[in-house]
Amino acid sequence: MVIRLHNSLTRQLEELRPIVDGKVSMYHCGPTVYSSPHIGNFRSFLFADVLRRFVEDQGYEVTQVMNITDVGHLTLDDVEGGEDKMEAESRRTGRTAWEIAQRYTEEFEECQRALRVRIPHYMPRATDFVPQMGSIIADLLEKGVAYAVNGNVYFEVSKFREYGKLSGKKIDELESGARVAVNAEKKDPRDFALWKVDDQHQMQWDGPFPGGARGFPGWHIECSAMSMHYLGKRIDIHTGGEDNMFPHHDCEIAQSEAHTGERYVSIWMHARHLLVDNTKMSKSLGNFYTVQSILDMGYSGLELRYALTRVQYRQSLSFTIKGLDEARAAIARVNEARKKLVRVRDGLDRPGDEELDGAVAAAHDAFTAAMSEDLNVSEALAAVFEFVAAVNRAAPTVAAVGPALAAFDRFEDVLGVFGDEPQADASSDAPAELLALLEQRAQAKADKDWQTADGLRDQIAAAGWKIVDTPAGARLEPR
């Protein structure tokens, strides 16, 4: 099926047509590792994960790169101001920038695992790619689209005619924004730094280009260097949060395309900001949640993943604690239906005489159609729940169970929100004392002591459970 994705560059849905047949390359702007990852960061990372999973589901071989920014990301990056976020955190805590990078990279990876993210094939750290950045900077200097002043190197925006084409920012808009930071070194206030000299900065390298002074790289050049290193001059899909569009991605385009002379990215995709309780998440409003803080409240990674991915990435999504409870209930509903099928398959329940072919085919089709249209997860979930209803209504044959469970496995493979196939041993959810009564009843029946057996059944019923006799023995279900 044709996959259509919304390209932020052209502002329309476009068919995914990979540069190399059957293969899709993806680059995702990753975390800046100076603090604990919050749930807003993960809306964007989970969108990238679902994108990869669905493209793989459709038979493509995906190569995914997500960088770790551990140097050069300024606190006021849109105006090239403030200080490096790593350095600011170092000053605040007394730990070195290197220690901070190590700690929060590890924490980010823990969150990925907790949220069941399929780990990208490459997760390079910017600090490991300074030589590659240097060779791009050297080329830009040689081509005359970058210039050095006092050791700092700037990209000369006026030399790249299409600068700002992604965000669509108008030139005068850009200029008035850039005026905030007065930097007399720049030929044009919009020019952005590729290399910076600052003898206070903890992370420093000898200039990795001819005549380069000791310093550190700008944030934007890092992503160009790492994506080209792993994926080549052109990539199929580049993603990020909507706040990455400008200046970060417009700068990436300018320097990459000026360097290679080719189009850098076929499809740009941006996830919308996550709202919390319908407002912007912020520490001052008291609605700021890290991934860990949600896990500490007793919610699972699956439940948080569900709550952060249940709405299509371009739609506004407001996170609430109630939404986590709804996620819990939704996941349980799906797994109850899966359990019903597993019981028939494992001989715990008597099979019926219904084939589920029509429902299975319809569920696959509706799911694929929804995901193919710009990853419409909410529609895809609607297809899953329609299928759940069909399974709950049916009395399936043993033969019908396999394809139905395979459909659930596929939905799980793409969305990753339901978890592994549930166990369905007899009465697994009933309290232990009731299971003991059930065992006594089995013995009473074997002894043909019907009066005791009935008494035990009534006791179990009074506790809110009913006995279901199956070929594999009796089990308990909530009444």
Ligand SMILES: [Zn+2]
């Ligand atoms: Zn980036």
